[in-house]
Amino acid sequence: MGVVLTIGPSQRGFTLIELVVVIVISGVIAVVASQLIQRPVEMYQSQASRARLVDRADTALVRMTRELRDALPNSVRIGCSGRCLEFLHVVTGGLYRAAPVGDPLALSFNPADADSRFEVLGLLLDSGSIQLGGSVDACRNMTASCLVIYNTGLLGSDAYNLDNAAAISALNSGAPITLDFINNGFGGGQTAFPAASPDQRFYIVDTPVTYLCDPAGGTIRRYQGYSLQSSQDAVDSHAELLAQNNPAEYALLVDQVTACDFTYNAGTPSRNALVTLEMTMQERGESIHLLQQAHLVNMP
Structure with missing residues (x-):
């Protein structure tokens, strides 16, 4: 009795061209998907950075303005081209x-x-x-x-x-x-x-108090407990404050500072004095600028 062999259709895989097309399509999908994910992530990170900067800057400015309200009338002095603030x-x-x-x-x-x-x-x-x-x-x-x-x-x-x-x-x-x-x-x-x-x-x-802004170092420091000086020029740097007969004690108020501007309007007998504090901070390419003002009694 004879044997009959039956041969089915031939089996084959993907061709090289088909593989290339699949790879290209997968790459395009991956790029589109990454863009859809990356942009919201970047926006979230930027928003989080700005929120942190605003919170830290606002905390520092509120601390300064609250303490300024305890300043001796007519004792506020501004130096260092608007980067040094001193009061008693x-x-x-x-x-x-x-x-x-x-x-x-x-x-x-x-x-x-x-x-x-x-x-x-x-x-x-x-x-x-x-x-x-x-x-x-x-x-x-x-x-x-x-x-x-x-x-x-x-x-x-x-x-x-x-x-x-x-x-x-x-x-x-x-x-x-x-x-x-x-x-x-x-x-x-x-x-x-x-x-x-x-x-x-x-x-x-x-005590006298000095707030010293150092944009090069990115800091604002608070100093106290040092000797009184008739001229603010004698206590307008970190080195000078520590070189007094009674050296200053100091602490970091805030960092990541890129610019400061402190101004003082002495006012008149019928109008309070006004201190304006401006601060710029930066983190991961994000920058914020805040301004705070404090009205001070200037009648001794």
């Missing part, structure tokens, strides 16, 4: 009792009276923050809190020159509350404050 920080204050010459518990503003103690009218808040000193230089070197009266910032009434500032030597928190101060070493040789406050107001300063 008020820890507390109140009203003093004024009376004729010879009253040991009142300020007479008469050099012949040689006042060295006065009575505080009402309460003295945060009196525990007052640091006492025993020498004239304690106020200048900020190793003691400084008593300041009627600071106009003008010649003869400028706390940076110690024209109207004295180291506090004693505090009596009983009744009545009294403050002792070292009544010598004033500018011009006088032994009393040069001018009374029309509202009988006094301030107690615990």
Whole structure:
């Protein structure tokens, strides 16, 4: 009996041309898909970077403006072409009792009276923050809190020159509350404050504060606790602030800063002073610019 062999249709794979076409089509699909995915991812990353920058810049500016509201009237100084901001920080204050010459518990503003103690009218808040000193230089070197009266910032009434500032030597928190101060070493040789406050107001300063913007290093740093200087040029750099008799303590406020601009309008007797703070920050090619303003009381 014979055997019959049946041969089916021949089996074959893809041709080279078909493989090339498939590869090309797959590549086109991959490119289109990556574009559809990449763009939203890039937008998300850019938005996230801007949000981080805005949050950090806003936090820094709010911190600065809040602290500026505790500045001694007429003590704000701007230097470094708008990159340095300095002021005297008020820890507390109140009203003093004024009376004729010879009253040991009142300020007479008469050099012949040689006042060295006065009575505080009402309460003295945060009196525990007052640091006492025993020498004239304690106020200048900020190793003691400084008593300041009627600071106009003008010649003869400028706390940076110690024209109207004295180291506090004693505090009596009983009744009545009294403050002792070292009544010598004033500018011009006088032994009393040069001018009374029309509202009988006094301030107690615990430290100068400097905010120093360094766009080259991308930072804004805060400095405090350093010696008072009559000229801001003497404390307008990191090296100078650390070279004072009482070196500054400092901390980083914010980084990734590319530009700053601080301005100060001293105002008038009928209008508050105005500080304007501008800051530019950058991250991953994203840049933001924020502006914050603070109105300051400038009546001493």
